Amino acid sequence: MSRYITRLRMRRTYKWNGRPVGEDRKLKRKYYESMSISVEGKTEDATVSSGQYILIEGDDDDNPFVAQLHKLYTDDSGKKKTAVVQWFVRMCEVPQNKRKLLGRDPHPQEIFFYQDRSCDNEVDGETILGAVQTAPATPRTPRHATPSIPSRSAPARKPGNVLEEARARLHVSSVPESLPCREQEFQDIYNFVESKVIDGTGGCMYISGVPGTGKTATVHEVVRSLQQSAEQDEIPHFHFIEINGMKMTDPHQAYVQILQKLTDQKATPDHAAALLEKRFSAPAPKKETTVLLVDELDLLWTRKQNVMYNLFDWPTRRNARLVVLTIANTMDLPERIMINRVASRLGLTRMSFQPYTFKQLQQIITSRLNRVKAFEEDALQLVSRKVAALSGDARRCLDICRRATEICEHSGSQKNGSGLVGMSHVMEALDEMFSSSYIAAIRCASVQEQLFLRAVIAEFRRLGLEEATFQQVFVQHQALCRVEGLQPVSVSEGLAVCQRLGSCRLLLLEGSRLDLFLRIRLNVSQDDVLYALKAD
Amino acid sequence: MCVSVYVLCVCLCVFLHCVCVCVCVCVSVCVCVCVCVCVCVFRHLLELLRRTAVHGESNSVLIVGPRGSGKTMLLGCVLRELMSLKEAQKNVLLVELNGLLQTDDKIALKEITRQLHLENVVGDKVFGSFAENLAFLLEALKKGDKSSSRPVLFVLDEFDLFAHHKNQTLLYNLLDVSQSAQTPVAVLGLTCRLDVLELLEKRVKSRFSHRQIHLFSSLSFAQYLDVVRAQLSLPPDFPDPKFSDEWNHSVTKLCEDKTVEEILRRNFNGSKDFRSLHSLLFLAVSRVSVSHSTLREADLIEAWRLISVDSKANVLHGLSILELCLIIAMKHLNDTYDGEPFNFQMVHNEFKKFIQRKSHSIHKFEKPVVMKAFEHLLQLELVRPVDSGVCKVQREYQLMRLMLEHGQVMEALQKYPQCPTDVKQWALSAFG
Numbered sequence: 001m002s003r004y005i006t007r008l009r010m011r012r013t014y015k016w017n018g019r020p021v022g023e024d025r026k027l028k029r030k031y032y033e034s035m036s037i038s039v040e041g042k043t044e045d046a047t048v049s050s051g052q053y054i055l056i057e058g059d060d061d062d063n064p065f066v067a068q069l070h071k072l073y074t075d076d077s078g079k080k081k082t083a084v085v086q087w088f089v090r091m092c093e094v095p096q097n098k099r100k101l102l103g104r105d106p107h108p109q110e111i112f113f114y115q116d117r118s119c120d121n122e123v124d125g126e127t128i129l130g131a132v133q134t135a136p137a138t139p140r141t142p143r144h145a146t147p148s149i150p151s152r153s154a155p156a157r158k159p160g161n162v163l164e165e166a167r168a169r170l171h172v173s174s175v176p177e178s179l180p181c182r183e184q185e186f187q188d189i190y191n192f193v194e195s196k197v198i199d200g201t202g203g204c205m206y207i208s209g210v211p212g213t214g215k216t217a218t219v220h221e222v223v224r225s226l227q228q229s230a231e232q233d234e235i236p237h238f239h240f241i242e243i244n245g246m247k248m249t250d251p252h253q254a255y256v257q258i259l260q261k262l263t264d265q266k267a268t269p270d271h272a273a274a275l276l277e278k279r280f281s282a283p284a285p286k287k288e289t290t291v292l293l294v295d296e297l298d299l300l301w302t303r304k305q306n307v308m309y310n311l312f313d314w315p316t317r318r319n320a321r322l323v324v325l326t327i328a329n330t331m332d333l334p335e336r337i338m339i340n341r342v343a344s345r346l347g348l349t350r351m352s353f354q355p356y357t358f359k360q361l362q363q364i365i366t367s368r369l370n371r372v373k374a375f376e377e378d379a380l381q382l383v384s385r386k387v388a389a390l391s392g393d394a395r396r397c398l399d400i401c402r403r404a405t406e407i408c409e410h411s412g413s414q415k416n417g418s419g420l421v422g423m424s425h426v427m428e429a430l431d432e433m434f435s436s437s438y439i440a441a442i443r444c445a446s447v448q449e450q451l452f453l454r455a456v457i458a459e460f461r462r463l464g465l466e467e468a469t470f471q472q473v474f475v476q477h478q479a480l481c482r483v484e485g486l487q488p489v490s491v492s493e494g495l496a497v498c499q500r501l502g503s504c505r506l507l508l509l510e511g512s513r514l515d516l517f518l519r520i521r522l523n524v525s526q527d528d529v530l531y532a533l534k535a536d
Numbered sequence: 537m538c539v540s541v542y543v544l545c546v547c548l549c550v551f552l553h554c555v556c557v558c559v560c561v562c563v564s565v566c567v568c569v570c571v572c573v574c575v576c577v578f579r580h581l582l583e584l585l586r587r588t589a590v591h592g593e594s595n596s597v598l599i600v601g602p603r604g605s606g607k608t609m610l611l612g613c614v615l616r617e618l619m620s621l622k623e624a625q626k627n628v629l630l631v632e633l634n635g636l637l638q639t640d641d642k643i644a645l646k647e648i649t650r651q652l653h654l655e656n657v658v659g660d661k662v663f664g665s666f667a668e669n670l671a672f673l674l675e676a677l678k679k680g681d682k683s684s685s686r687p688v689l690f691v692l693d694e695f696d697l698f699a700h701h702k703n704q705t706l707l708y709n710l711l712d713v714s715q716s717a718q719t720p721v722a723v724l725g726l727t728c729r730l731d732v733l734e735l736l737e738k739r740v741k742s743r744f745s746h747r748q749i750h751l752f753s754s755l756s757f758a759q760y761l762d763v764v765r766a767q768l769s770l771p772p773d774f775p776d777p778k779f780s781d782e783w784n785h786s787v788t789k790l791c792e793d794k795t796v797e798e799i800l801r802r803n804f805n806g807s808k809d810f811r812s813l814h815s816l817l818f819l820a821v822s823r824v825s826v827s828h829s830t831l832r833e834a835d836l837i838e839a840w841r842l843i844s845v846d847s848k849a850n851v852l853h854g855l856s857i858l859e860l861c862l863i864i865a866m867k868h869l870n871d872t873y874d875g876e877p878f879n880f881q882m883v884h885n886e887f888k889k890f891i892q893r894k895s896h897s898i899h900k901f902e903k904p905v906v907m908k909a910f911e912h913l914l915q916l917e918l919v920r921p922v923d924s925g926v927c928k929v930q931r932e933y934q935l936m937r938l939m940l941e942h943g944q945v946m947e948a949l950q951k952y953p954q955c956p957t958d959v960k961q962w963a964l965s966a967f968g
Contacts (some may be wrong), residue, residue, distance in 0.1 A: 089577035145663075147676035148718050149685050152627045156683045156720075164591075170592060172715040173682075188873035211742035244741070246708045247674055249641075249667045256667070298738070299703060329738065395715065398746040406583070433746040437600065437730055444752035447805040471875075471941065478943075487807065490846040491941050493806060500807060504602045505731045515920075515939050523731065 011040040014081055014126050016074070017047065029073040035081070046130040048072075055129040056085070065092060066111050072125060081125030086116040130319040163409045163421075166374035170365070170402045172395050175217050182369045188351060189222045193323055197226065197238050197289045202315030202322045204346050206297075208331045209353030209512060212393030215327045218353075219293055226291075238289040245299030248350040253305045254300055262290065262374055273310065280320040291320045297328040298337065305342050312334050312345035335485055355392025358384040365401060374405060379426040386430055396433075438524045441506060442532035448489065449481050450495045450533055456507065457526050470498060471516040491516070577749055581614045584747075588722040589624035593681040594714040595724040596744055598695060600730060601751030604809030607726045610751065611691065629688045635697025641706045642666040645700070652688070655771070661814040672765065673707060680719030682958065687720040695725030699735040707736070713744035753808045760804050760813075765791045767817060768831065779829075786830040787800060796833050799840045816843055850942065851916055854946035856900060858909045860952065861887055864963045866938045867945050877922045880910050882933075890962055896957045907932070 017037050022031035034049030048054050048069055053062040056087050067085035071404035074081050088111040090098065111134070159165040168174065189205070196203050209215050223240050231238045241261040241491070244255055256274035259265055267275060278476045287528035292311075294300070315322045330336070331352050335341040356364070367376065383404070387397040401421075408421040409426050442453065459468040462476075481488050489497070495512070498520070502509035510518040520530065559706055587593045599607045618624050628653055631651045638644035646662045656663050656672055664672065677688075690710055691697055698707055712760070714721050725732075733741060756765075768787045774780040790796055819839035824831060865886035870876045884906055891900055901909075913919045916938075921927070922935045949955060949963055 081702050131637060147654065147672045147679065149676050149680045149688065150682050152686045157590050159591070168593070171592065173717040175717070211739050234891070246705060247670065249705070250669055251665050258715055272605070301702065393742055394748065403747065432748070437748070440750060440752055441730055442755050446808045449807070474941065487802060490844060491944055492847045493844060499804065503728055505729045516941065517937065
């Protein structure tokens with residue numbers, strides 16, 4: 001608003017409301033609770049009382065000062081009215097160089113608490129314009145964000161037929177209550193942890209085994225049954241925490257995660273380490289035993305190995321009452337990557353999970369299906385034998401069985417008869433999930449690409465090496481084109497064909513900066529290439 | 537099922553005798569599945585995603601195929617079909633990542649959090665450090681369960697690049713969620729590497745369900761021709777039926793022409809994918825104009841010529857005679873010494889031999905001038921030093937290699953404007 005337009009100054013009359021609420025004889029003041037302001041021309045009176053936010057007349061008519069009224073008093077004569085206020089500032093009153101300290105864009109009507117002794121807290125009561133409403137600002141930065149994925153509108157559909165039921169049970173995530181074929185391992189780990197919990201001591205155990213052998217699942221089962229025991233007061237209560245080396249961005253985050261899961265505190269890694277050190281060293285007779293599961297231990301390796309050292313050192317303290325169960329894939333991890341003092345603290349309590357045999361895999365599937373009749377006997381045997389021969393990985397076995405049910409359902413829907421999952425379905429699933437696709441890729445390659453592969457083999461044979469430069473192969477390629485009666489290709493086209501073969505890794509190439517002299521190697525065996533090319 | 541090329545004919549004003557025909561070719565590849573992709577592959581993928589969306593069953597699958605074979609297109613079609621299902625439409629959350637854009641797990645995590653609109657996102661900004669983001673996301677996914685949480689579809693384009701991140705943390709975590717009783721997720725990876733599984737660490741590989749969908753094009757040439765015809769034809773709902781009839785008729789006749797078939801066959805022999813076909817057809821169609829409003833074989837021939845031109849041909853075309861002579865000298869050296877690297881001095885000697893004995897028209901240049909020409913060839917990278925590092929040898933004696941093939945040099949000579957005959961004869965002589 002332009003400064004030249006004068007505002008009509010409204011005459012305001014101020015009157016005290018009610019009787020004085022307090023008196024100060026020394027300073028000769030009488031305190032009042034509230035005051036009413038009547039403005040000329042307006043019918044209603046505005047009332048201001050202590051505790052309210054008020055607008056005070058200032059230089060700018062459009063932006064009067066905002067303050068919170070604390071006290072109202074008058075002097076002996078009753079004529080001079082004074083108000084004690086707490087000032088607030090608007091963003092426009094904050095000096096420019098300080099505005100960045102906020103770190104965000106302010107709301108246009110936002111006011112801030114002003115604490116500065118240079119400004120007098122006492123003002124003339126007759127400069128008060130009226131009361132104003134304030135509301136707390138909505139928090140802009142998420143202080144207490146809760147992690148969650150939104151829920152669906154309707155619950156997920158339940159399995160309809162036998163095959164769908166079988167598929168649901170065969171999913172890797174539907175872990176059964178008790179794992180078959182791991183009874184001995186379960187018992188060993190159970191005994192170990194139970195004895196430590198009952199005695200109130202600490203200890204370390206190292207569990208190893210190739211992926212998919214049920215290590216984490218068994219430990220979870222042990223903990224679950226121990227927790228049940230603890231609820232029935234058979235053994236003392238204990239606290240279970242779990243960390244995973246792969247779910248951390250840095251090995252030192254282990255401290256942060258353990259601290260958070262133990263005491264719900266957030267801290268930096270160094271501070272967390274210090275706090276945990278204090279916690280595990282300090283004597284506390286009524287402390288619960290803590291059972292800590294460390295999955296994927298090899299990722300907690302650091303140069304100085306201090307994370308692993310601490311994890312294995314804390315259980316040795318008398319007052320720590322910490323039982324650490326570590327899981328990794330290699331049996332000789334302590335010998336290979338740990339320095340002596342760390343390995344010795346880990347101790348000799350080790351357990352190795354062997355890969356599943358075919359009988360065990362069969363048992364696992366049968367127990368999962370649990371009377372849901374969906375598979376033929378031979379089909380199950382075939383899958384178990386095949387997977388056991390290769391890796392003994394239970395996950396692989398379950399995934400193949402699931403795929404077989406899908407194939408059966410799909411072919412069943414076409415033939416209008418859903419039966420059991422048979423050998424043919426299982427063999428198709430095995431084919432899909434075990435095969436290497438190089439031969440199919442070569443068969444579906446274009447004419448020039450196939451010729452180029454032939455040229456590569458021809459050049460390797462000529463040189464007696466497993467490597468050749470593009471120029472040499474190109475010469476062979478031109479010769480082959482002439483033989484086949486095709487038009488010769490230019491160097492650019494030849495390079496394009498070569499690059500296409502390189503991008504799908506049928507060939508291994510050096511960088512294309514080297515142009516004619518990039519070296520080519522075959523990623524498939526020569527026999528496979530010839531077999532694939534012969535079949536047309 | 538056909539993919540059509542939309543040819544928009546804008547503003548054909550006959551009244552004012554000014555015919556402006558703007559031929560805009562938009563190759564809209566987002567239409568339905570191509571002939572080359574089998575229906576059963578489409579059904580398989582759709583069924584998989586439908587089970588995740590409707591039943592809450594977690595899965596992971598890799599779509600493998602060479603470049604331009606239709607992986608992204610297949611996924612797009614399947615996702616569109618999925619979103620048209622009522623149950624999936626409102627429930628499914630989609631997260632799209634690309635290995636070329638999210639080069640690091642930290643960036644990828646921020647992108648996932650942003651796309652899922654988790655609570656630590658305000659507007660477009662994600663709060664928290666890398667560790668906090670990871671913990672937050674894992675916590676969010678862990679709290680969910682099969683029957684009540686919205687399933688999340690993670691699409692990872694250029695999947696093989698994610699396997700190069702440190703520890704493969706992101707892949708491990710996503711695949712771990714797909715194998716645990718948590719929020720149902722479907723992890724879809726797209727890659728062109730056939731050996732992608734070898735890149736995965738053993739723990740990550742164990743958690744992957746080993747489902748692979750291979751997109752290999754088993755198209756025959758006859759089918760390819762059909763696709764070309766379909767691509768070039770105008771759709772039936774084109775506003776001017778008379779023009780579209782004429783056009784389609786001319787396209788059919790064109791496809792039966794021998795030269796055109798030869799060109800298409802050569803393109804098909806080079807690579808079967810549709811991207812290269814589109815480049816060729818695009819160049820051909822963009823030659824259609826007011827004066828000739830149908831596609832002719834000359835257009836295709838010209839388009840083929842542009843596409844199949846050698847990359848160095850233009851460079852050679854613009855060289856000076858002296859530079860050309862140097863290249864011929866280098867070619868002779870290659871032939872004499874069987875591809876061994878040479879240096880400037882050797883090239884200069886060879887050139888001097890030519891000047892003294894056979895040349896009539898070439899001026900006798902001074903050594904510094906020849907050196908300058910040689911350096912120009914170096915700048916153009918037609919000649920490259922053998923060891924690219926710092927060399928203590930004098931410049932004239934540094935060993936070099938010629939980056940041109942015999943055929944390229946000969947072709948350049950043929951096309952070179954006003955090439956002196958003695959130079960040509962020198963090139964074709966004894967060892968030519």
